[in-house]
Amino acid sequence: MIQSKTSQNGAFSMIRCGVGKHVFGIDMDCIRSIEQTDWVQGEGGADGLCGYLQTAREQIPVYSLGERLGQRLTGVPDEQRVVVVESKRPFALLVDR
Incomplete structure (x- = not known):
């Protein structure tokens, strides 16, 4: 599991997600x-539903980011x-990378 907060110097922490040739950023706090x-x-x-991720507490729906944005997953x-x-x-x- 990855957990991150805004760095001590106030910089914004993001994760990069790729779908096809496109790259998107999501705030690490999310x-x-x-x-x-x-x-x-x-x-x-x-609506791009791929399935579910089962955890000990809940069932989390998994959506294709590519399909939701009108792109194809190519990874x-x-x-x-x-x-x-x-x-x-x-x-x-679900993301390519």
């Missing part, structure tokens, strides 16, 4: 963890990751 794709279970569905499946976003209702994003 990230709960980064997981391997083999932990995703279930079938895909509407090698072994290199893809699931970024779990902390929120009132946690969700996860």
